[in-house]
Amino acid sequence: MDLTDGYISSFEPELDINLKEIEKYGIDNGVPIIRLSxxxxxxxxxxxxxxxxxxxxxxxxxxxxxxxxxxxxPGTRIKTIEKMPERAKIAAENIKKTNNSDIISIYEGDACEIMEKMCEEGEKFDFVFMDAAKAQYGNYLKYIRKLLVSDGILLTDNILQEGSVAQSKFSVARRDRTIHQRMREFLDEMMRSDEFNSMIVPVGDGMLISTINR
Ligand SMILES: C[S@@+](CC[C@H](N)C(=O)[O-])C[C@H]1O[C@@H](n2cnc3c(N)ncnc32)[C@H](O)[C@@H]1O
Structure with a gap:
């Protein structure tokens, strides 16, 4: 964590005991969760x-x-998608432990398949938090366009890829070039789009806040 990120993080409210335990499990077991800042x-x-x-x-x-x-x-409903069964199982236990079973529903499976079904069923969301396979962000947009209401917000995490997105593809390790290229394409599409109105927030690993112009 750099100095700025550490400073921003110092304002984070203390987590309750259950969230602290979930965070600790994530850290101890190498499960990625949203950064502090x-x-x-x-x-x-x-x-x-x-x-x-x-x-x-x-x-x-x-x-x-x-x-x-x-x-x-009160009354908010959160639908969340996870493709790894073992993670979805732990998430279900955590949701129960935190008394959030009436608020949060887990959809186990591939995000594209689940969102396609949600589109067919005419589901709508006021807020989408996109934090899954980074190379798939561009593909997820097709569904988000249909699922997000007119004044809704899309928040996308990890768009700066530890800063590597700003580097030339030649200075990125060969194994990371696909994700580098896909993230560049995604950001180009979002930042130059007439359809989306977006801004980059350079905290943590970078976040993109977008609305749809309709
Ligand atoms: C960064 S983690 C999510 C962290 C979580 N949002 C948090 O902050 O606590 C990304 C998750 O997306 C899941 N994922 C990746 N590709 C997916 C896909 N195609 N469909 C559904 N989930 C996917 C991964 O298995 C992983 O658990």
């Missing part, structure tokens, strides 16, 4: 926009879903 962006958007219908792409063990639930208005 990035949480302020998520919290700000949830508290200020008060979205009633939230979609999360990438549950992992349920940390960010429970975190969003903590700051949501």
């Amino acid at each position: 990035s949480r302020s962006v998520l919290r700000f958007l949830i508290k200020s926009r008060k979205p009633g219908r939230i979609l999360e792409i990438g549950t992992a063990i349920g940390f960010s879903a429970c975190y969003m639930a903590n700051y949501s208005e």
Whole structure:
């Protein structure tokens, strides 16, 4: 964590005991969860926009879903998608432990397949937190366009890829070039689009906040 990120993180409110345990499990077991400094962006958007219908792409063990639930208005519903069965199982236990079973529903499976079904069923969301396979972000957009309401918000995590997205592809390790190229294409599309209105927030690993112009 660099100095700025550490400073931003110092303002983070103390987590409750259950969230602390989920965070510790993630750290001890190498499960990625939203970074400390990035949480302020998520919290700000949830508290200020008060979205009633939230979609999360990438549950992992349920940390960010429970975190969003903590700051949501009564009556909010969160649907969260995770493709790894063992993570979805732990997330379900964590959701129960945090008394969030009435708020959060897990959809186990591939995000594209699940979102396709949601589109067919005419589902709508006020807020989408996109935090799954980084190379797939561009593909997820096709569904998000249909699922997000007109004044809804899309929050996308890890867009700066530890800063490597700003580097030339030749200075990126060969094995990371596909993700580098896909993230560049995704950011080009979002930042130059007439359809989306987006801004990059350079906290944590970088977040993109977008709305749809309709
Ligand atoms: C960064 S983690 C999510 C962290 C979580 N949002 C948090 O902050 O607590 C990304 C998760 O997305 C899941 N994932 C990756 N590709 C996916 C896909 N195609 N469909 C559904 N989930 C996927 C991974 O298994 C992983 O658990």
